[in-house]
Amino acid sequence: MTDVCSSPGVATRSACMRSTSAIKPASNAKRADKLRRAVPGLMLVEAHGKMPAAEIDAAMVGFAEGRGDILLATNIIEAGLDVPRANTMIVWRADRFGLAQLHQLRGRVGRVGRGTRRGQVILLTSDADRIGERTLKRLRTLSTVDRLGAGFEISAQDLDMRGAGDLLGETQAGHMKLIGIDLYQHLLGQALRVARGEAMDHWTPELHLGGKGTLPEEWIPEADIRLTLYVRLSRLMQEGEIDAFEEELIDRFGPLPGSAAALMAHARLRFAARTARVARVDAGPSAIAITPRSDFSGDAALHGLTAKNDRLLLVEAIEEDRRIERVQSLLEALAA
Incomplete structure (x- = not known):
């Protein structure tokens, strides 16, 4: 990662972005310090959900305008960020992201100037944890399906891997946050009456x-x-x-x-x-x-x-x- 972030192309023409799946102030500070020591000649900008909204806006807008070389962020950058000069993204703990999330994230880089700058996304995992077969299949899908219009094919493969569910049947999965508390209480009330x-x-x-x-x-x-x-x-x-x-x-x-x-x-x-x-x-x-x-x-x-x-x-x-x-x-x- 040090080599990628400190390469001349990244430092002078684009930006290196890193996304994490979860944020804790202490662990995020350690990652930021580690990056600063690894590439002392580059300016690091941080953006995560624990920051006040005004600070997030200032960091994102400033980075888009060229103030900063590396953006260390959570997946709040999944949508809405347009940084034309950004052509490299490093995703830490990619095994914790869903297939659609990763596809959306990689769309944040290489958005313009594709004729002269090729965008690249580097997916990293922890060597301390064993990656499951389903997770590997998900990551391999992302690496092989990378052409224009790949969104539909990725959605189809995601559907095939996870299954379509049973909308009208009794076999369901999930939590009341996913279906809404009103529907959850309604279904629970019916089940109790039965x-x-x-x-x-x-x-x-x-x-x-x-x-x-x-x-x-x-x-x-x-x-x-x-x-x-x-x-x-x-x-x-x-x-x-x-x-x-x-x-x-x-x-x-x-x-x-x-x-x-x-x-x-x-x-x-x-x-x-x-x-x-x-x-x-x-x-x-x-x-x-x-x-x-x-x-x-x-x-x-x-x-x-x-x-x-x-x-x-x-x-x-x-x-x-x-x-x-x-x-x-x-x-x-x-x-x-």
Whole structure:
């Protein structure tokens, strides 16, 4: 590494960059001191996640502008750094990086002037640790697939080595940080109910009433917050949970606009349909049609419903502004 960093090409025309997979202040200071002793004639710049954001920005921008010969950094340089003069990178403990990470890292050097300067990446590992066969296969893949457009081929080989997973099955791996705490708690709650012997209904009634409601952007501007709220609402199974969710929306964002109120009304309709064991509801200006499930036990005749094929019909003129209210009352009556 000393020979690489101190070569004339690196010192005068480019930059030598070194990336580590994890950073501890003490160990990083030792690496920096070792590099300074190895190449005393070169200026060393450091950048890692333990530094204040302003210092990181100053170091990165300054290095890109030519202030410094060697950048000692963690994998925060994986994306967003453009240093045209950098044509050499040394990755310490490359066995700790993923294949996609290493491919992204090597794209940081040799970005311009490819006709006159060839970028190179040197992958280093520790001689104290034995490297597993899967790790060696990953590193060999990176060294052999180095042509233009290699990203797709590397992704395909990464998929082949790690497997595609089982998205809909029971065989899963990972931690709640990977799937999100909300989904983790939802899946954990379901697993606990199954363990207690409680019946699990994995179905959602279909509602076709001419409108569904939304959380409008002008009411909740952040798209990620709206998405999280939609997901949470879709998992509510009790009327009390829906009421509490609506109160939370009002507390956080103010009075419900019309479209949000319609969304909550549809959530209550969906709960009422589940309670009545109704798989589907279709409602228009002149009739309401419900499709009961096999375990439906409501008294259809008592509430004026007539059977037609696999549906129950209530022929009744209904104004649009009363449609949701009328369907709600019908479903509650059937569930009583």
